[in-house]
Amino acid sequence: MLNRDEVCAAIAAVVADGRGDGADRAAVLAVMVEGLRDRALRLGYATGDSAADSVGKMIAAALRPVDRVFRVAYDLYMVVLPHMRNEQHALLAATRLTQAFDLPVQDRGQPWRGRPVMGIALHPDHGTDPEVLCRRAELALHEALRQGGQHAVYGRSDEQAVISYEELREAIENNRLNTFLQPIWNLQTGRIAGAESLARWTAEQHGEVWPGHFVPFAEQSGLITALTSWSINTTLRHAAALNHVPDLKFAINLSPRAFNQPGLVEKLTGALGIWGVAPERVIAEITETALVHDLDQTVSLLRRLRDRGIGVAIDDFGTGYASIAYLSKFPATELKIDLSLVRGIHDDARAARLVSAIIDMAHHLDLVAVAEGIEDGGTQSLLAEMGCDFGQGYHLGRPVPAADFIARCGGRSRG
Ligand code: C2E
Ligand code: CA
Ligand code: CA
Secondary structure (H helix, E strand, O other), rough: OOOOOHHHHHHHHHHHHOOOOOOEEEEEEEEEEEHHHHHHHHHHHHHHHHHHHHHHHHHHHHHHOOOOOEEEEEEEEEEEEEEEOHHHHHHHHHHHHHHHOOEEEEEEOOOOEEEEEEEEEEEEOOOOHHHHHHHHHHHHHHHHHHHHHOEEOOOOOOOOOOOOOOHHHHHHEEEEOOOEEEEEEEOOOEEEEEEEEEEEEEEEEOEEEOOHHHHHHHHHHHOOOHHHHHHHHHHHHHHHOOOOOOOOOOEOOOOOOHOOOHHHHHHHHHHHHHHOHHHHHEEEEEHHHHHHHOOHHHHHHHHHHHOOOOOOEEEEOOOOOOOHHHOOOOOEEEEEEOOOHHHHOOOOOHHHHHHHHHHHHHHHOOOOOEEOOOOHHHHHHHHHHHHOOOOOOOOOOOEHHHHHHHOOOOOOOOO
């Protein structure tokens, strides 16, 4: 077993080596592995020590070669992670550790289950002194234990919820997320055209968690495949309840990570078959950042979706890096203009001209133009005048529980 001075020395070395600015942080993790102490006390210290060695190796194997692992007590390890970009980066490492323990610990041919609980402190955010960082990581560990969670970041218990991998996985698997639908209107006819499906999650431990928080977490922790399957299935189930209103289309968000995984087209077409929804009634929304990742692969995937009759929308247009030259290559059907561009058009003539030019460009490329984030009547009429085809925003309707949307459109919800 190592003493704490060695840990502090390692932290000091990492800190001295780092650039020490906001973009190059170091993280200290206090990792307690539940089950280890019990093993030592029941089966003897020698067995306990050998199990602890195996656990130490498992922790190291789940991390990068530059990361360092120290055992400081029976069941407590301190881990030093250099070159962390931000807190999310450290949480990603914590999640990877948790996942590693999905498999049993192998100790002298005897498998047993350990469960890691972690506290995280960041340099320089939570202190610059190595000892202070160690103590704060341990304080965060106690907070995680108190909350019954998988990990906690120092000083964050009152702020944004620290989601645990287990919690989100459980919520997805047991269908505890909710589908909200936000109406999309035809700005030229004033009729409702369909809806965008948006996930909502009320977590038992944290209350309402926003998709802006849990979708990136799902992307980083490998839960995005499960989230995407959930999203496709529930959206199509609700779409099926409105099969007698065939004009209504349903837009599903596909995250860049999910988009690059094999089997996506099959998943989508399979679900269409199960729920009996016509492919023409579904629009896959993909952000432009996802599109520029691998042009050839993207074009062939979009083509396969299009060949089956599924619509493709380029989401958040105006925030990423898709050049106009790229845009002409994508076999998309819609361009969704990001709300950050739409918001200002009412009182900023230049912003208005830009949006108007984007609408014209979309039309020249045979794409339907959709505006997001319409928050007032003035913006709506201006967009209609510019020839924008469809629109969405708080002024036209907030996202509502799927059952409410279905009832409003004259369908009966299937629960
Ligand atoms: P997004 O695809 O750009 O979705 C539109 C977001 O704008 C939604 O936020 C919506 O509630 C919000 N919004 C709509 N109208 C207005 C308005 O008039 N003003 C303002 N300020 N905002 C408006 P939300 O529901 O918080 O979702 C955030 C993002 O999370 C979505 O951005 C989408 O990228 C992602 N997301 C949501 N649900 C899912 C899902 O089931 N799967 C995946 N992969 N991503 C999802
Ligand atoms: Ca979207
Ligand atoms: Ca969007």
